[in-house]
Amino acid sequence: MIPGAFDYHAPGTLSEAVTLLRQHAGDAKLLAGGQSLIPAMRFRLAMPPVLIDLNQIEGLEYVREDNGHLAIGAMTRESALEESGLVQSRFHLLADAARVIADPVVRNRATVGGNIAHADPANDHPAVMLAYGAEVIALGPNGTRAIAIDNFFVDLFENALAEDEILTEIRIPTPGANSGGAYVKMERKVGDYAISGVAVQLTMNGDTCTSARIGLTNVSPTPMRAKQAEQLLVGQVVTDERLEAVGAAAAAECDPSPDLRGSAEYKRDVTRVLTKRAIRQAVERATS
Amino acid sequence: MSQHKITVTVNGQAVTQEVESRLLLVHFIRENLDLTGTHIGCDTTSCGACTISLNGRTVKSCTVFAVQANGGEIETIEGVAQGGQLHPLQEGFWEKHGLQCGYCTPGMIMSAKHLLAHNPDPSEMEIRQAISGNLCRCTGYNKIVEAIQYAAAKLNQPTPEEVPA
Numbered sequence: 001m002i003p004g005a006f007d008y009h010a011p012g013t014l015s016e017a018v019t020l021l022r023q024h025a026g027d028a029k030l031l032a033g034g035q036s037l038i039p040a041m042r043f044r045l046a047m048p049p050v051l052i053d054l055n056q057i058e059g060l061e062y063v064r065e066d067n068g069h070l071a072i073g074a075m076t077r078e079s080a081l082e083e084s085g086l087v088q089s090r091f092h093l094l095a096d097a098a099r100v101i102a103d104p105v106v107r108n109r110a111t112v113g114g115n116i117a118h119a120d121p122a123n124d125h126p127a128v129m130l131a132y133g134a135e136v137i138a139l140g141p142n143g144t145r146a147i148a149i150d151n152f153f154v155d156l157f158e159n160a161l162a163e164d165e166i167l168t169e170i171r172i173p174t175p176g177a178n179s180g181g182a183y184v185k186m187e188r189k190v191g192d193y194a195i196s197g198v199a200v201q202l203t204m205n206g207d208t209c210t211s212a213r214i215g216l217t218n219v220s221p222t223p224m225r226a227k228q229a230e231q232l233l234v235g236q237v238v239t240d241e242r243l244e245a246v247g248a249a250a251a252a253e254c255d256p257s258p259d260l261r262g263s264a265e266y267k268r269d270v271t272r273v274l275t276k277r278a279i280r281q282a283v284e285r286a287t288s
Numbered sequence: 289m290s291q292h293k294i295t296v297t298v299n300g301q302a303v304t305q306e307v308e309s310r311l312l313l314v315h316f317i318r319e320n321l322d323l324t325g326t327h328i329g330c331d332t333t334s335c336g337a338c339t340i341s342l343n344g345r346t347v348k349s350c351t352v353f354a355v356q357a358n359g360g361e362i363e364t365i366e367g368v369a370q371g372g373q374l375h376p377l378q379e380g381f382w383e384k385h386g387l388q389c390g391y392c393t394p395g396m397i398m399s400a401k402h403l404l405a406h407n408p409d410p411s412e413m414e415i416r417q418a419i420s421g422n423l424c425r426c427t428g429y430n431k432i433v434e435a436i437q438y439a440a441a442k443l444n445q446p447t448p449e450e451v452p453a
Contacts, residue, residue: 001331002310002312002315003310003312004310005290005308005309005310006290006309006310007290007309008290008292008309008353008355010355010356010358031356034351034352034353034356035333035351038312038333038351038352038353039332039333039351041310042312042331042332042350051309053356055356077345079345102421103336103420103421104346104399104417104418104420104421105336105339105346105347105348105399105421105422106333106348106351106421108345108346108347109345109347109348109351109352190420190421191334191420191421
């Protein structure tokens with residue numbers, strides 16, 4: 001299948017990219033790893049008249065610790081997360097997700113920024129970043145601004161970036177003492193989107209959970225937090241009964257669509273079970 | 289529509305061509321360069337039959353535009369054998385019956401080569417994970433895993449000069 005024709009630009013700097021984006025406002029799409037966009041173009045689900053390729057811009061691929069947060073350059077390949085000692089040793093939720101995004105060949109090309117900016121609730125990073133309470137840095141004609149992840153996902157495939165803004169960095173707060181996280185995904189096969197996925201980041205004080213954020217993958221039209229489940233968890237001793245109630249709350253508040261991966265009822269139940277599993281794993285990591 | 293002049297090093301040889309921006313890298317490789325060892329299986333970024341190495345990393349060449357490879361280095365299955373000698377991976381697929389129809393084989397070998405370059409002594413699980421982006425509908429994967437194990441063992445053998453007398 002051959003995509004529709006388009007004009008191609010490969011700027012060498014971010015400021016050139018912003019200028020091009022402004023010139024072609026409404027017509028241009030940014031090309032990051034292209035692992036969602038190019039398939040969509042082959043099917044002609046997307047037919048952007050102009051593509052602005054970010055792959056020639058240097059300095060957007062990095063994973064480093066900066067002032068109390070993990071900074072990830074927008075063009076960082078997913079495979080770089082798997083290879084980062086920092087991510088593997090201290091950001092377990094992110095490390096869990098990095099292993100199950102698409103497949104290993106796709107992860108060599110796919111980018112963290114693209115996965116988030118695409119604002120697809122079926123992608124894995126949105127739930128992960130919601131659970132971390134991350135921040136997205138956007139560059140536009142008037143400079144940069146930080147967008148809290150809770151405000152970033154506006155609707156299906158719609159994010160909070162202005163037409164002339166580029167996502168340049170993701171910032172994840174470094175987890176404090178007694179914190180742990182986990183991502184649990186159920187997929188039919190490697191490379192498929194999740195039937196459901198649950199991202200949890202929490203802090204423990206002894207047996208009591210003192211803070212928690214829970215993000216859900218592919219069970220709602222917009223990437224979402226399971227806030228009712230969070231409320232039932234925070235301030236509580238994490239017992240089996242408590243976990244059951246928290247899982248049931250997540251199942252009740254999500255809004256999955258039936259498709260070839262299962263009925264809505266099935267996906268809710270998978271979400272209930274995965275929520276319990278992810279919390280158990282996160283608690284174990286927080287307390288060990 | 290836009291046309292772009294690109295120069296790409298393919299299996300060690302520089303080629304310069306004019307391409308349309310929408311030309312997929314796999315079509316450039318197969319149709320413009322006539323290197324048909326790289327296959328097109330699914331057209332949905334699923335099957336990995338079109339896996340090649342671009343700048344040292346495997347990618348699905350159906351999911352990259354040819355214009356994006358400008359200035360880059362590509363290795364395809366045609367570049368794997370050296371000096372008329374099969375690569376240990378190719379030999380492994382032959383010896384261990386790592387293929388039936390052979391459609392997935394070029395992509396499998398490119399993924400396996402990438403694995404062994406980064407992890408010369410992988411466990412069975414690591415091999416299975418490394419080829420999880422490449423689908424085989426014939427073999428059930430066991431013979432492919434054995435073929436890759438064969439190649440790893442052969443590549444890890446000391447060369448004759450290293451063997452103490």
